[in-house]
Amino acid sequence: MIIQIEPLSDIPIYTQITNQMIEGIARGYMKPGDSLPSVRTFAADLGVNMHTVNKSYHELEKKGIISIIPKSGAIINSPDKTEMHIKRITEEFKPVIAEALVLGWEKEQIQELVMSIMIDLKKE
Amino acid sequence: MIIQIEPLSDIPIYTQITNQMIEGIARGYMKPGDSLPSVRTFAADLGVNMHTVNKSYHELEKKGIISIIPKSGAIINSPDKTEMHIKRITEEFKPVIAEALVLGWEKEQIQELVMSIMIDLKKE
DNA sequence: TCCTTTGTTCTATTTTTAATATAACAGATT
DNA sequence: AATCTGTTATATTAAAAATAGAACAAAGGA
Numbered sequence: 001m002i003i004q005i006e007p008l009s010d011i012p013i014y015t016q017i018t019n020q021m022i023e024g025i026a027r028g029y030m031k032p033g034d035s036l037p038s039v040r041t042f043a044a045d046l047g048v049n050m051h052t053v054n055k056s057y058h059e060l061e062k063k064g065i066i067s068i069i070p071k072s073g074a075i076i077n078s079p080d081k082t083e084m085h086i087k088r089i090t091e092e093f094k095p096v097i098a099e100a101l102v103l104g105w106e107k108e109q110i111q112e113l114v115m116s117i118m119i120d121l122k123k124e
Numbered sequence: 125m126i127i128q129i130e131p132l133s134d135i136p137i138y139t140q141i142t143n144q145m146i147e148g149i150a151r152g153y154m155k156p157g158d159s160l161p162s163v164r165t166f167a168a169d170l171g172v173n174m175h176t177v178n179k180s181y182h183e184l185e186k187k188g189i190i191s192i193i194p195k196s197g198a199i200i201n202s203p204d205k206t207e208m209h210i211k212r213i214t215e216e217f218k219p220v221i222a223e224a225l226v227l228g229w230e231k232e233q234i235q236e237l238v239m240s241i242m243i244d245l246k247k248e
Numbered sequence: 249t250c251c252t253t254t255g256t257t258c259t260a261t262t263t264t265t266a267a268t269a270t271a272a273c274a275g276a277t278t
Numbered sequence: 279a280a281t282c283t284g285t286t287a288t289a290t291t292a293a294a295a296a297t298a299g300a301a302c303a304a305a306g307g308a
Contacts, residue, residue, distance in 0.1 A: 079228025098150040104203025
């Protein structure tokens with residue numbers, strides 16, 4: 001799982017790690033049950049501090065995507081159909097959809113873009 | 125156009141203003157051609173600093189949503205069908221869609237959520 | 249059992265960003 | 279002429295991000 005950090009980005013490093021991990025899992029590069037690298041080795045690979053990776057892992061745990069087993073490691077969760085985090089996902093979608101609408105996108109165009117992104121992420 | 129600032133939020137104030145302005149325009153509370161309040165009066169209304177509002181306005185301008193006329197004021201743009209900002213909108217959608225997929229959402233469920241948000245924003 | 253690795257916790261410092269506070273400027277608006 | 283506008287500048291404070299180093303106690307492998 002290769003992750004590219006952009007030091008000049010206005011997106012915090014720990015968020016860059018979080019997002020790229022999520023995208024990597026969505027693309028199937030990592031699967032439920034897989035272990036994540038330890039915060040130390042991963043930090044060394046990325047050239048960042050241990051605590052930065054640790055913060056990203058806890059962000060992933062808060063989102064329900066991984067489980068951190070104390071003193072042991074982190075493992076990617078199996079999706080739980082009863083826990084869709086619908087409220088959070090809704091709040092994350094809303095500003096993007098509102099922005100597209102304000103810029104003049106038609107509902108159908110937005111649906112098409114969303115579909116094309118899903119297909120891109122799902123194709124292996 | 126009423127805007128509610130949450131001082132304790134981890135979202136910066138200027139981003140809260142930006143997002144709520146966009147949602148307000150999407151809902152039709154403000155329309156293309158309308159003037160935004162001056163940065164000073166709006167800042168006074170919200171109880172924040174002038175520069176904070178100013179930063180939000182420039183964020184909105186960068187997104188192509190308003191035009192700032194120097195020494196005069198800010199006006200909401202008419203949507204320009206030839207300028208959909210497709211690359212930026214795609215990059216904004218991607219992490220949210222990836223997160224939903226990783227949490228086990230089906231493509232159809234995501235499409236339904238997106239549609240319901242669009243309907244909610246469009247209903248007046 | 250011993251040794252290494254693990255996440256955790258703690259303190260500390262540096263850097264960057266966000267937010268506020270004033271002030272002054274020059275064009276626009278009335 | 280007087281006011282209002284966004285702009286620019288400088289300064290300060292507050293908060294967040296990132297780094298650094300150390301120590302701990304449990305887990306896990308040899």
